Amino acid sequence: MFTQMRAALNIPKSTDILDHIHSLPEPAQSEAQTAIRAIESEAMIHQEAQPGLMELIDGPVMHLLQNFLPGKTFAPIVTRDFRPPKPSPDGILHIANAWGLDDGGKGLIMVGDSIDDMAAGHGAGSATVLLAREGNEDLREHEQTGLVIERLDELIGILEEGFEERSPSTNND
Template sequence: MALPALRGTLRGVVFDMDGTLTIPVIDFPALYRAVLGSRHQPSSDKAIDILHEIEQWSPEEQQRAYATIAEYEKEGLDKLQFMPGAKELCDFIDEKKLKRGLITRNVKAAVDYFHARFEKPHFSPALSREFRPYKPNPAPLLHICSAWGVPPHEVLMVGDHPKDDIVCGNKAGTATCLLDQDDKYIVSHLSLLQRPTFKVRSLAEVLTLLQEKFDLKSGPETEATTTP
């Protein structure tokens, strides 16, 4: 008789926010045009990391750029909708006494607004754009693992962007899950660092993934840090 496949220990789940826990509503091509101006190259939208691009500019240009981004982000908050299955998934994680954190390239005010509307215990730590360096650098994810007292290989990173969320998780040494609702990505066509451990079409599938692929363990009773 065949032995059952070994299931990896899981003690915590870290989520991206926009496009993962919330339905994406920001018009990113328009945002790129508004922020980059003459620097804008439509064919390169996906290749440019706009936050890293802005860091190279003068303080005055940065201030104008962040103000424009803030306008688009506020519009996104005004239209905030939770991703189907988000609350049920978090309920399951909480019932299993797993830890759950959040990493977003959005601002802290957006995280605070999300928490106020979500009506669930807060994600902790919940790291926003004010935490540097931000994704795809693994630093924020490693910070959360350290705050939890959990090794990265016992953590799952869930997000909708291969180049930000999945690269962050892979560099940190966590398992990774790509939420690809529209089946846009062919995993074998992604670069090695962008290839997720798992790919799903919905958060309901993430819940099934946790049940079937992992040995769920409650994390150490360490005090998590708060959003900077």
């Protein structure tokens, strides 16, 4: 999907998509947003759930919602419209602040599959968990990756038992 977005915007892989769009003058910015939304809409039609997602939702997430947060919704939700975007930690810190956490992002876990996800989590002081997939193999040993999982349902044990992130020296072995 990101390859399609970059092609539609005629930008190289080294250029951040959102930064590029926000740097455009109008009406080019609106046209770029429309092109990106069309690519995302098409991708959503063909999207499949990550392995382990339903087990994660059926387990601890439903338990939390039913027993401790009945009638609550997930809020705040940080989308690509939030500025500044990842890799800035500001989105995570915004969530921590909205939840009344006094330690910034230190009590949170950032789960993601990109360097921007790991950098945002690390920058916020959060634990970072990489969801391994084809194309992000280089992030498995990255200094900002605290733990690597292959499937989302691996988070169930992590949420129940906790984990220790790898130290930077361990990541570079």
